[in-house]
Amino acid sequence: MEDSMANIKKSFVKDRYAINTSDNAVVTEALKDKPYIEEMVFDASGGIHVVCPDASLLQRDLMDIVTKHELRLINFGEETIGLDAIYSESIDREKGA
Numbered sequence: 001m002e003d004s005m006a007n008i009k010k011s012f013v014k015d016r017y018a019i020n021t022s023d024n025a026v027v028t029e030a031l032k033d034k035p036y037i038e039e040m041v042f043d044a045s046g047g048i049h050v051v052c053p054d055a056s057l058l059q060r061d062l063m064d065i066v067t068k069h070e071l072r073l074i075n076f077g078e079e080t081i082g083l084d085a086i087y088s089e090s091i092d093r094e095k096g097a
Contacts, residue, residue, distance in 0.1 A: 016079035017058060019048040022072040030065045049079065 015038070021027050024046050031037055031050070036058065039051040052058045059076065066073050 015051050015053045015055075017050050017052060017055065018075060018077060018079050019050065019062065020046075020075040021066060022074065023069065024048050026069050026071065027062070027065055031061070034061065047075070 019027060024042075028040065028042075028048060031048075032040065036052055036054050037050055038053070041049045043049060050058065062073075062076060065071070
């Protein structure tokens with residue numbers, strides 16, 4: 001059961017990354033037209049959430065942006081998701097299907 005839950009969580013967060021810097025507006029502007037960014041959304045605290053199938057390219061460009069603009073990188077990593085979010089997203093997917 002634990003292994004199945006891990007696989008479910010992994011499928012829901014595949015290619016999803018959370019980014020937070022000292023100036024997310026600069027990062028957003030720099031990333032918004034990148035062809036490898038499939039989706040970009042923002043959370044209530046201003047954090048950036050992107051869907052990108054090429055994590056290494058995203059990471060390289062993000063580090064270039066942070067360095068060029070002398071930003072502080074607070075967070076960059078794979079999204080985490082709880083069971084309540086999986087349930088909500090699966091319900092939303094069913095409604096949209």
